[in-house]
Amino acid sequence: MEFKFTKMHGLGNDFIVVDNRENNLEFDDKDKIKNICNRRFGVGADGILEILSIDDPDYDFEIIIHNSDGSEAEMCGNGIRCIAHYIKEYNLTEKMKLSLKTKAGKIIPEIMEYNKDQKSAIISVNLGKPELKNENLAIDLPEIKKDSYILNQKLLIDGREYKFNMVSMGNPHAVIFFNEDIDELNWKDIGSKIEKNPLFPEKTNVEFATKINNNKIKLNVWERGAGATLACGTGAAATVVAASLNNLVDRKALVELPGGNLQVEWNDDGVYIKGESRLVFNGIINV
Numbered sequence: 375m376e377f378k379f380t381k382m383h384g385l386g387n388d389f390i391v392v393d394n395r396e397n398n399l400e401f402d403d404k405d406k407i408k409n410i411c412n413r414r415f416g417v418g419a420d421g422i423l424e425i426l427s428i429d430d431p432d433y434d435f436e437i438i439i440h441n442s443d444g445s446e447a448e449m450c451g452n453g454i455r456c457i458a459h460y461i462k463e464y465n466l467t468e469k470m471k472l473s474l475k476t477k478a479g480k481i482i483p484e485i486m487e488y489n490k491d492q493k494s495a496i497i498s499v500n501l502g503k504p505e506l507k508n509e510n511l512a513i514d515l516p517e518i519k520k521d522s523y524i525l526n527q528k529l530l531i532d533g534r535e536y537k538f539n540m541v542s543m544g545n546p547h548a549v550i551f552f553n554e555d556i557d558e559l560n561w562k563d564i565g566s567k568i569e570k571n572p573l574f575p576e577k578t579n580v581e582f583a584t585k586i587n588n589n590k591i592k593l594n595v596w597e598r599g600a601g602a603t604l605a606c607g608t609g610a611a612a613t614v615v616a617a618s619l620n621n622l623v624d625r626k627a628l629v630e631l632p633g634g635n636l637q638v639e640w641n642d643d644g645v646y647i648k649g650e651s652r653l654v655f656n657g658i659i660n661v
């Protein structure tokens with residue numbers, strides 16, 4: 375198949391955005407997705423985002439999210455920021471606040487700033503309310519009731535015990551807090567082992583976080599289906615939720631990721647992330 379795409383990123387978390395409203399391109403072949411996302415043999419990206427039309431007055435568009443390993447994700451915070459920027463850039467609608475259907479439900483991004491010349495935008499996204507249930511966890515701990523928080527559960531990897539906090543932002547996150555410098559940890563190796571641990575039958579994203587102060591967290595993310603990325607929107611949101619429930623930070627905090635900073639605020643409406651998205655280039659690929 376041959377198709378047009380736009381390469382975009384949110385703090386270095388990069389995506390191939392495809393307007394699939396009319397083309398009916400099929401992204402159901404995992405190997406094809408892996409090849410397109412491969413950084414040497416393909417375009418290179420953490421994932422592919424499809425924009426689809428939807429016949430429902432509640433939504434403007436439907437979004438399908440593919441990880442670079444070919445798996446499908448329910449949600450992607452930075453991806454949604456890129457999608458909102460793309461929709462503005464190519465005038466798919468006049469609206470500055472959008473209603474998008476994802477596998478995780480309705481997501482509402484808002485274009486706060488837009489600079490066509492710089493190919494840049496600041497997008498805020500309400501990711502909805504976090505879920506702190508244990509439905510995705512393959513354990514039945516007597517001390518945890520079905521609807522209770524999954525905070526500070528224990529996991530043993532290579533002889534070291536890790537306390538993780540399970541937070542769903544539509545997709546699963548195991549958030550771990552450290553006192554030491556997270557860059558000094560062998561976090562990519564630990565992350566890939568936790569991602570595939572049988573405790574998480576649907577696999578999980580893994581957050582390595584450390585508190586800088588009451589309003590700032592440093593974060594590295596090992597993403598399910600994509601590996602180490604430069605930023606993760608839902609990961610940053612899940613981390614602020616877990617950190618504030620553990621009384622580490624306030625509900626409004628800056629998350630410092632390898633690719634840049636994301637502002638996160640958890641209020642009664644849901645968890646908001648706000649940061650820059652960039653359009654990098656347009657291309658045509660033949661796969």
Ligand SMILES: N[C@@H](CCC[C@H](N)C(=O)O)C(=O)O
Pocket residue numbers: 387441446447448449450451452453545546579597598599600603605606607608609
């Ligand atoms: N980078 C994303 C999350 C993408 C999906 C994730 N890998 C998963 O499988 O859940 C973000 O910005 O949220």
